Amino acid sequence: MLKSDQSVSTGRRKRPTTMTKGEQTRRRIVAAAAPIFNQHGFEGSSMTELMAAAGLQKGGIYRHFASKEELAAAAFDYTWKSAWETRMQHVDQAASHIDKIKQLIANFVEQRGPVVGGCPVLNTAIESDDGNPLLRERVVKALRSWSSRLQAMVKDAVKAGEARPDVDPKDVATLIISILEGALMMSRLERNSDALRRVHQHLSRYIDSDVVAR
Amino acid sequence: MLKSDQSVSTGRRKRPTTMTKGEQTRRRIVAAAAPIFNQHGFEGSSMTELMAAAGLQKGGIYRHFASKEELAAAAFDYTWKSAWETRMQHVDQAASHIDKIKQLIANFVEQRGPVVGGCPVLNTAIESDDGNPLLRERVVKALRSWSSRLQAMVKDAVKAGEARPDVDPKDVATLIISILEGALMMSRLERNSDALRRVHQHLSRYIDSDVVAR
Numbered sequence: 001m002l003k004s005d006q007s008v009s010t011g012r013r014k015r016p017t018t019m020t021k022g023e024q025t026r027r028r029i030v031a032a033a034a035p036i037f038n039q040h041g042f043e044g045s046s047m048t049e050l051m052a053a054a055g056l057q058k059g060g061i062y063r064h065f066a067s068k069e070e071l072a073a074a075a076f077d078y079t080w081k082s083a084w085e086t087r088m089q090h091v092d093q094a095a096s097h098i099d100k101i102k103q104l105i106a107n108f109v110e111q112r113g114p115v116v117g118g119c120p121v122l123n124t125a126i127e128s129d130d131g132n133p134l135l136r137e138r139v140v141k142a143l144r145s146w147s148s149r150l151q152a153m154v155k156d157a158v159k160a161g162e163a164r165p166d167v168d169p170k171d172v173a174t175l176i177i178s179i180l181e182g183a184l185m186m187s188r189l190e191r192n193s194d195a196l197r198r199v200h201q202h203l204s205r206y207i208d209s210d211v212v213a214r
Numbered sequence: 215m216l217k218s219d220q221s222v223s224t225g226r227r228k229r230p231t232t233m234t235k236g237e238q239t240r241r242r243i244v245a246a247a248a249p250i251f252n253q254h255g256f257e258g259s260s261m262t263e264l265m266a267a268a269g270l271q272k273g274g275i276y277r278h279f280a281s282k283e284e285l286a287a288a289a290f291d292y293t294w295k296s297a298w299e300t301r302m303q304h305v306d307q308a309a310s311h312i313d314k315i316k317q318l319i320a321n322f323v324e325q326r327g328p329v330v331g332g333c334p335v336l337n338t339a340i341e342s343d344d345g346n347p348l349l350r351e352r353v354v355k356a357l358r359s360w361s362s363r364l365q366a367m368v369k370d371a372v373k374a375g376e377a378r379p380d381v382d383p384k385d386v387a388t389l390i391i392s393i394l395e396g397a398l399m400m401s402r403l404e405r406n407s408d409a410l411r412r413v414h415q416h417l418s419r420y421i422d423s424d425v426v427a428r
Contacts (some may be wrong), residue, residue, distance in 0.1 A: 039344040043258035117344055122399060126340040129402040130253040130331055140403055174412045175393070178400055182392030185336060188343040189354055198388045206420075 026064040026074075029054045034075040034082075038117030041127045042072050042135060069134045076135060079120040080142045083113035097157035098212055101150065101176075102204065108180045109193075109200045118188050121146070122181045147173045154211070164213050172211060179203060240278040240288075243268045248289040248296075252331030255341045256286050256349060283348045290349060293334040294356045297327035311371035312426055315364065315390075316418065322394045323407075323414045332402050335360070336395045361387045368425070378427050386425060393417060 019027070032053040036045045047068065051058055065071040087107045094100040117123060121142050128136035150173035157163035179199045186195035233241070246267040250259045261282065265272055279285040301321045308314040331337060335356050342350035364387035371377035393413045400409035 041255065041257060041341060043255060044341070044345075118340075123340055125399050125403045126332075126337055127255060127258070129399075131258075136403070143400065143403060171412050171416070174397070174400065174409050175416050178396030178409055178413050179389070179393050180396065181399055182394065182396030183388070185339050185343075185395055186357065186388065186392055189339045189350070189357060195388050195392060198385050199392050202385070202389050 022064070025056075025060075029056065029061055029064055029071065030074045030078045033071055034079045034115045035117055037072050037075045038079050038115050038120055038123055040117075041123065042068075042132060043127070045072075069132070073134050073138050076120055076124055076138050076142075079113070079115040079117075080138075082115050083120055084146075086111050086113040096162055097153055097160055098162050098207065101153050101157070101172075101211075102207065104150070104153075105176060105180065105200065105203050108184075109196045119181060119184055122184060143177070147177060150176055157211070161213060163211050167211050175206070176203060236278070239270075239274075243270065243275055243278055243285065244288045244292045247285055248293045248329045249331060251286050251289045252293050252329050252334055252337055254331075255337065256282070256346060257341070259286075283346070287348050287352050290334055290338055290352050290356075293327070293329040293331075294352075296329050297334055298360075300325050300327040310376055311367055311374055312376050312421065315367050315371070315386075315425075316421065318364070318367075319390060319394065319414065319417055322398075323410045333395060333398055336398060357391070361391060364390055371425070376427060377425050381425055389420070390417060 032055075033045070033050050036049055036053055040049075047058060047061075050068075050071070051061060054061060061071065065074065087104055089103075089107055089111065091100050091103045091107070094103045121139055124135055124139040125143070128139055147170070151169035154163060154167060154169035154172045158165055158167060158169075179202070180196075183195040183199040187193050246269075247259070247264050250263055250267055254263075261272060261275075264282075264285070265275060268275060275285065279288065301318055303317075303321055303325065305314050305317045305321070308317045335353055338349055338353040339357070342353055361384070365383035368377060368381060368383035368386045372379055372381060372383075393416070394410075397409040397413040401407050
């Protein structure tokens with residue numbers, strides 16, 4: 001007779017990831033499409049380019065995605081996830097809540113995500129703010145999750161007595177995101193890190209003087 | 215005999231603007247194309263849309279512009295000029311150099327230029343940073359002229375004793391531009407003015423505490 005704890009144990013046993021061939025192909029198409037969409041935008045990415053990158057015919061792509069919009073949305077999610085992982089590197093190991101915020105800012109300034117073309121939120125926001133509702137919905141969600149995460153860090157810092165109790169978490173989050181995204185736009189256009197470097201200094205001073213508890 | 219001052223006077227006499235029919239048509243095409251490119255980008259603007267807006271056949275447009283790129287570049291210049299005029303409203307009438315900077319910031323936050331679709335520098339930077347050299351060149355020039363103008367205002371404020379002598383004009387200009395452009399991206403995506411309003415407060419405090427001479 002099978003003992004109940006044995007059956008539970010069996011149920012919980014880690015199985016090798018069993019991705020179907022279809023899932024693997026879908027994932028490969030998304031990974032190939034991500035840098036194309038992130039560099040050239042939805043309109044600037046041709047099906048010919050996407051097909052060449054994925055090594056598939058049009059039919060092969062449309063077997064996995066109902067439309068170019070659906071592929072672009074999946075590619076956005078992929079690029080955003082990889083950018084977010086890069087920005088969060090070493091954040092959880094930081095010594096304090098304030099240091100977590102500073103680490104996230106430093107990552108944005110110094111690290112580039114694995115998908116070329118810059119920040120997917122910025123790129124996709126600019127292209128979808130006047131149209132493309134499916135993409136717009138994804139980028140709004142990504143921007144809000146970024147802001148929420150920063151706001152939560154500020155709230156944690158307030159609770160721990162590290163940040164001033166009168167600090168407005170949404171003010172801090174909005175300021176950090178807008179400065180970093182704006183400076184990234186300038187740096188990418190000028191093809192140097194001058195703008196990102198300058199605003200990094202400003203943000204560090206701002207956090208020390210206006211956010212950190214005295 | 216014609217007296218020299220008479221001839222000079224004749225030469226300087228204001229004549230009614232004599233725009234040829236060709237120049238008028240060219241200008242009309244640019245004005246019609248500007249909001250389309252500013253909203254949908256270079257890739258997202260189809261010749262069909264541009265033709266319909268201008269009320270011309272493809273041949274009618276190509277009689278005035280060698281390529282879609284050339285039309286987009288002219289449209290960018292037109293949109294940037296009109297955005298810049300909006301941002302400079304009342305700036306020259308401000309009481310002090312610091313007030314000029316604050317007026318420019320307030321205009322960016324509160325006024326929208328006559329060409330819909332947001333800031334042409336931000337829109338065009340994002341699309342051209344990974345390609346399209348003709349457009350990229352225009353937007354780099356526009357961004358630099360904006361930064362130079364802000365830096366000149368800061369230098370004037372230092373000279374007049376209104377700003378701290380140790381303030382770095384390029385730091386101030388970079389910070390103002392990146393914050394405003396980043397917040398505009400957020401506000402346009404969220405379809406409300408929350409981000410622009412929040413960073414406006416931050417910039418006002420920053421100028422009063424870090425730029426203004428004590």
